[in-house]
Amino acid sequence: MKQQEPEIHVGVMQADEVTFCLHGCYDAPDGPVSGPAVCVLQQGLILWNGRLHARLTFTPRSHTDFFSLSSVSIGKGFHWQQTEEQQFFGTLILTVASGRIGVINRIGAEQYLQSVISSEMSAQSPSELLKAHAVISRSWLMHALGQRSVLPEPTGRTDAGRWIRWYERDAHRAYDVCADDHCQRYQGFGRLLPAAVSAVQETRGEVLTSGGQVCDARFSKCCGGVTERFQTCWADTSFDYLQPVRDADRQPLPDLTDEAQARRWITSSPRAFCNTQDRTFLSRVLNLYDQPTTDFYRWQVRYTAEQLTDLVNRRSGLDIGTVEDLAVMRRGASGRIEQLKIVGSHRTVVVGKELEIRRLLSETHLKSSAFVIDRAVDGSYVLTGAGWGHGVGLCQIGAAVMAAEGRDYRTVLAHYYPAAEIGRLW
Numbered sequence: 001m002k003q004q005e006p007e008i009h010v011g012v013m014q015a016d017e018v019t020f021c022l023h024g025c026y027d028a029p030d031g032p033v034s035g036p037a038v039c040v041l042q043q044g045l046i047l048w049n050g051r052l053h054a055r056l057t058f059t060p061r062s063h064t065d066f067f068s069l070s071s072v073s074i075g076k077g078f079h080w081q082q083t084e085e086q087q088f089f090g091t092l093i094l095t096v097a098s099g100r101i102g103v104i105n106r107i108g109a110e111q112y113l114q115s116v117i118s119s120e121m122s123a124q125s126p127s128e129l130l131k132a133h134a135v136i137s138r139s140w141l142m143h144a145l146g147q148r149s150v151l152p153e154p155t156g157r158t159d160a161g162r163w164i165r166w167y168e169r170d171a172h173r174a175y176d177v178c179a180d181d182h183c184q185r186y187q188g189f190g191r192l193l194p195a196a197v198s199a200v201q202e203t204r205g206e207v208l209t210s211g212g213q214v215c216d217a218r219f220s221k222c223c224g225g226v227t228e229r230f231q232t233c234w235a236d237t238s239f240d241y242l243q244p245v246r247d248a249d250r251q252p253l254p255d256l257t258d259e260a261q262a263r264r265w266i267t268s269s270p271r272a273f274c275n276t277q278d279r280t281f282l283s284r285v286l287n288l289y290d291q292p293t294t295d296f297y298r299w300q301v302r303y304t305a306e307q308l309t310d311l312v313n314r315r316s317g318l319d320i321g322t323v324e325d326l327a328v329m330r331r332g333a334s335g336r337i338e339q340l341k342i343v344g345s346h347r348t349v350v351v352g353k354e355l356e357i358r359r360l361l362s363e364t365h366l367k368s369s370a371f372v373i374d375r376a377v378d379g380s381y382v383l384t385g386a387g388w389g390h391g392v393g394l395c396q397i398g399a400a401v402m403a404a405e406g407r408d409y410r411t412v413l414a415h416y417y418p419a420a421e422i423g424r425l426w
């Protein structure tokens with residue numbers, strides 16, 4: 001499996017005008033350039049130095065050269081969205097994409113990962129957690145590069161009584177990965193964390209592998225005590241390395257596909273690595289925007305019958321009528337509901353999978369689809385749930401606790417991906 005460390009193309013931003021500054025000497029179409037520059041979209045092409053170009057490449061002569069970009073938007077879709085100046089090593093490429101100027105950074109995979117781990121993780125995270133994440137991020141990247149030529153899979157099947165959908169990441173065409181949460185957050189090297197840089201260096205080239213292939217190393221915030229199978233959330237495919245794991249030492253794996261066991265599990269608070277209420281610890285390991293949420297291991301939401309009827313009809317676009325009942329049809333290994341029957345006065349429909357259920361039963365998304373349903377005396381629906389996110393693969397909060405308790409990254413990865421090995425690609 002040995003190979004060269006690849007260079008990757010990261011889509012950083014799109015704009016009608018791009019202001020940047022080249023710190024160092026860069027080779028450009030008309031010879032060497034440096035210093036500030038502006039490119040403007042004109043007649044569907046890029047105007048630079050008085051000429052129009054379909055694509056412009058600025059290649060640094062030295063690996064210490066860097067360029068800065070003004071007005072890069074970060075936190076898209078979050079309440080803290082803002083713009084900032086960012087700095088990048090590697091090559092700057094400007095191209096025309098979807099009628100705008102697309103800014104692409106070509107950079108070595110390891111340097112890219114140093115920025116990703118710095119952007120995604122907190123500086124105070126345990127170093128073994130940073131290393132585990134470096135291996136996962138590298139696996140994710142190499143798996144994503146391998147998927148670029150693969151046709152998208154179908155993402156659902158719907159008929160009169162069934163509404164089963166799942167959501168996979170769409171691949172990009174003009175570049176390998178974007179700089180946003182859609183792929184992995186990449187904010188240049190302006191705020192590299194020394195601990196993140198070491199974590200990437202100390203795991204250089206390491207990826208999770210299974211059967212000679214790089215793993216599709218999924219992860220989520222909090223499993224809820226047991227991790228989920230791939231097929232509860234996405235296509236009906238099984239992966240050896242994405243099997244249910246009891247997120248604790250020496251505890252039996254309950255059968256949460258069984259309704260009675262699932263109810264006992266979700267309405268109690270079993271011991272698990274991710275069952276932590278330590279706010280100081282959580283604020284150290286979670287990103288700033290995640291911190292307001294602390295009820296992730298067990299949680300509850302409540303809707304009046306009218307609210308639920310309104311939500312389900314509006315969010316699904318299906319004319320279900322008044323919701324009369326919710327019934328669990330099928331649960332996955334972590335207790336997450338894969339298929340939920342919604343009984344309405346106009347029609348009854350079975351909805352799935354995991355993310356679609358979370359989307360239909362909340363203005364945003366429910367924390368997870370691992371919940372039990374109770375009716376209060378006034379007819380309200382009370383959903384009592386477990387976990388945060390799809391629950392497949394590594395549990396981030398559990399992994400943080402494992403690392404903080406002194407386990408090394410290999411032990412953490414072996415716990416969440418029991419059938420995977422760590423291989424070194426370069």
Ligand SMILES: [Zn+2]
Pocket residue numbers: 172177178179180182183184
């Ligand atoms: Zn993306």
Ligand SMILES: [Zn+2]
Pocket residue numbers: 222223224225226247272273274275395397398
């Ligand atoms: Zn967990």
